[in-house]
Amino acid sequence: MGEELLVYINGEYHPKPEAKVSVYDHGFLYGDGVFEGIRAYDGVVFKLKEHIDRLYHSANTIMLDIPMTKEEMINAVLETLRRNGLRTAYVRLIVTRGVGDLGLDPRKCKRPTVIIIAEPTIVVHEAKERGLKAVITWVRRDPVDTTSHEVKSMNYLNSILAKIEANIANVDEAILLDKHGFVCEGSGQNIFIVKDGVITTPPPSTGALLGITRNTIIKIAEKLGYKVVERNVTPHELFNADEVFLTGTATEIAPVVEVNRRKIGEGEIGPITKRLMEEFDKVVRDPKEGILI
Ligand code: PMP
Numbered sequence: 069m070g071e072e073l074l075v076y077i078n079g080e081y082h083p084k085p086e087a088k089v090s091v092y093d094h095g096f097l098y099g100d101g102v103f104e105g106i107r108a109y110d111g112v113v114f115k116l117k118e119h120i121d122r123l124y125h126s127a128n129t130i131m132l133d134i135p136m137t138k139e140e141m142i143n144a145v146l147e148t149l150r151r152n153g154l155r156t157a158y159v160r161l162i163v164t165r166g167v168g169d170l171g172l173d174p175r176k177c178k179r180p181t182v183i184i185i186a187e188p189t190i191v192v193h194e195a196k197e198r199g200l201k202a203v204i205t206w207v208r209r210d211p212v213d214t215t216s217h218e219v220k221s222m223n224y225l226n227s228i229l230a231k232i233e234a235n236i237a238n239v240d241e242a243i244l245l246d247k248h249g250f251v252c253e254g255s256g257q258n259i260f261i262v263k264d265g266v267i268t269t270p271p272p273s274t275g276a277l278l279g280i281t282r283n284t285i286i287k288i289a290e291k292l293g294y295k296v297v298e299r300n301v302t303p304h305e306l307f308n309a310d311e312v313f314l315t316g317t318a319t320e321i322a323p324v325v326e327v328n329r330r331k332i333g334e335g336e337i338g339p340i341t342k343r344l345m346e347e348f349d350k351v352v353r354d355p356k357e358g359i360l361i
Contacts, residue, residue: 076148076184087185094177095164099222101181102126105317106159108149108186112358115280116142119161119317122280126219127163134163135180142359148184149361158190158318164222192256192318193240199325199337200314201239202254204303205230209244209252209275217275227255241314243306243327246274251301257314257322258282261301262340264310268297281315284357288347294340311338321345 075087082088095101104119120138127134136144141161149157162183168176193200207230209217230242234255243259246252252274253259258281260269267289270276289296306312310333312324321344323337332338351357 073185073187074148074151076144076182078179078182079144081148081151087183089164089181089183090167092167092169093164093181094166094168094174095162095181095222097168097170098165098172099224100130100132100174100177101162101164101222102130102132102220103160103162103222104220106145106161107317107352108155108157108159108358108361109352111155111361112353112355113145113149113159113361114317114352114358115284116145116359118280118283120145122220123161123163126221129219130221131174132163132165132180134182136182141182144182145184146359146361148186152186154186154188155361157186157188160185160187162222190318192316193322195240196319196322199323199335200241201326202241202243202312202324203234203237203239203328204251204306205233205242205244207233207242207244209246217272217277220277224256230255239326241322241324245303246270248300249303250274251303251306252276254314254316254319257316257319259301259306259324260285260313260315261306261309262311262313262338263305263308265340266295266297267340268299268301268305270301271298274300279316281317281320284351285315285321285344285348288344288351292343292347307332309333311341313341313344321348 072083074081106119164181166177166180234242253276258279307330314322323341
């Protein structure tokens with residue numbers, strides 16, 4: 069691998085320090101764009117097709133016409149990994165509205181900006197090995213505001229506000245409720261609780277993103293013979309769960325051992341979470357589950 073990472077911008081590769089976009093890009097000015105976080109494990113880009121599909125669905129809803137076919141986008145991701153000599157990596161794929169003027173009007177933006185960044189690692193939660201401490205924050209997900217969930221847009225302020233609350237409380241992660249007070253998700257992760265052997269996760273009606281890792285975990289759990297239920301979860305159920313864990317591409321599976329100072333179960337990583345983590349580790353390296361670099 070070369071000294072300098074190369075970043076793809078609109079078909080060209082730039083060394084990381086020179087990988088820059090215009091201050092007139094509406095992604096920067098207004099958060100007008102969509103993105104995906106993707107991981108590669110030992111040469112397998114896990115669920116790449118699913119990530120590309122979600123990107124194009126997000127773009128379609130905000131009427132952002134990505135100037136590449138899905139096939140071309142997949143090849144661009146693979147080529148970025150190859151050029152950087154990466155077989156295990158975290159990839160950030162971003163498509164913004166492009167360069168326009170200072171007004172909101174997207175018609176002024178003639179060409180979307182496509183950016184692909186590949187980094188060898190991403191560490192989201194250093195505490196993953198011992199289990200995370202979390203707080204329920206006052207920041208809520210609003211399922212009516214589609215830009216905050218189904219569309220994976222570049223507007224992440226409510227997640228960032230949630231993260232700030234976690235930082236203030238000196239814990240690892242924040243849990244957001246929906247507007248009714250039901251548990252929704254983490255700042256950038258889906259949430260699961262385990263009680264009496266049953267695995268439960270909130271439905272998308274709470275405003276939770278339909279995470280690709282969430283889907284994977286549901287499939288793995290069912291294959292292992294666990295009952296998985298999608299229904300509303302109250303904070304009371306969360307506090308009194310036997311096990312709690314978060315899932316996401318960057319986070320993978322992160323056990324939660326404390327919520328708002330209440331110990332979850334025994335206060336350590338639970339057996340079902342551990343079992344799912346082990347299985348997840350195998351699945352992400354399965355060539356059938358992704359696209360080979
Ligand atoms: N919720 C939010 C708000 C997220 O940003 C993410 C990360 N993309 C997730 C859930 C998990 O989604 P995935 O498993 O597809 O990464």
